[in-house]
Amino acid sequence: MENKIILITGGAGFIGSNFIKYINRHYADYKIINFDKLTYAGNLNNLVGLEDTPNYTFMKGDVAVAKDVKNVFEQYLPNFVVNFAAESHVDKSILDPTIFLETNIIGTQNMLNYAREHNVEKFIQISTDEVYGSVKIKNRCSENSHIMPNNPYAASKAAADHLVRVAYRMYNQNVNIIRSCNNFGPFQFPEKFVPIVINNAIQNKKIPIYGDGLHIRNWIYVEDACRAIDLVLHEAEAGEIFNIGTEIFHSNLDLVKIILSELEKSENLIEFVEDRKGHDRCYSTNYQKIRNMLNWRVETNFEIAMKETINWYKNHHDWLAEIQSGEYTKYNEQIEKRNLLET
C-alpha cells in the first residue's frame, strides 16, 4: 500500500482513538495526524504508546476555528480525512445545543472547505443512526430514508450530513457518510451508557435508567465499526452513504441486566429515573448496502465482545480514576507541551 497521510479529527475520543490504533496496525506506511481540541471527552491517554511512533503526530486544534483547520491542512497536506470530531453527548445537547452547532456543523463545513482547497482524495464523515429519528424495529431505515432527528445532537449531525452531501453535489468532492449504530468497547468516556453501567456496577453504585428502560438500541463492537470505516475509506465510490448496524438489538433495561449478570451483581442496583426529553424509542437501520457493495460483515460475537469490554473496564481502574478525578487533563497537557517543543 502506498504511503498516505491520513488526518483523523477527534482521534483522542472513543471511536477515533480505536480507529487510529486500527490504522496503525493495518497500514504501517500511513502517516496519522490526530487533530483534536481535547474537550472533556478527549483523552490522549487513550493513545498511550503511540506518541513515540514516528508515523503518528498529535496536533491540538478546533474544527470550528477556521485558522486551526487551515494550519493542519497546510502543515500536513493529508490525502485522506476522517471526521470523528464532535460533541457527542445527547443529554448535554439538550441542556445547551450551542457548542454542538459550532463543532458538529461549522466544524464539518470548515473541514470540507479545506479538504476541497487541498484536493483531499477522500473525506469520510462519521455520522449516526440517530439522524433518522425514532422508528419501529422492523421499519429499518435505509440510506434514502427521511432524516428526522429528535434532539439537538442528532439535528447537528443531520445538518453536517447535508453539508457533506452538498460538497459532493456542488463540487464533486470525494466524500462518504457513515451512519453507525451505538458502539461499545474500550476507551469510551464514562458518561455513555455501557461504561456508566459497568463502572457503577463494579462500584456497587445505583444504575440510572431513563423512563421505563424499554428504549431499544442497536449495538456494534467498535472494532467492527473501524473495519467498516476502513472499507468505505479505501473502496467506496464518491458520494455514497452507508449505514452500519448489526442484528444485536437490546432495550436499555435488558442490556443493564446482561452486564449485571456478567458481573454477578444484583438487579437491585437498577434505579429508574425521569425519562430524557424527546427520548427516541428505537433506532433501526438497514445495512445491506455496505454488505453488498463492500462485503462488510460483523465479525465479532456480541457476548464475547461485551465480556471483553467489561473485563477491560475492570482492569483499567487507573484510566477511569484519572478521568473521574480530572487528572487526565494533566497528561494531555504534558503531551501537548512536548508536541509544541518538537514542532
Ligand SMILES: NC(=O)c1ccc[n+]([C@@H]2O[C@H](COP(=O)([O-])OP(=O)(O)OC[C@H]3O[C@@H](n4cnc5c(N)ncnc54)[C@H](O)[C@@H]3O)[C@@H](O)[C@H]2O)c1
Ligand atoms: N459512540 C457512538 O456510539 C457513536 C455512534 C454513531 C456515531 N458516532 C459519531 O462518531 C464520532 C465519534 O464519537 P465518539 O463516541 O468517539 O465521541 P467522543 O465524545 O468520545 O470523542 C469526540 C472527540 O472529538 C474531540 N472534539 C470535540 N470537539 C472538537 C472540536 N471542536 N475540534 C476538534 N476535536 C473536537 C473531543 O476532544 C474527543 O476527542 C462522533 O462524530 C459521533 O457523532 C458515535
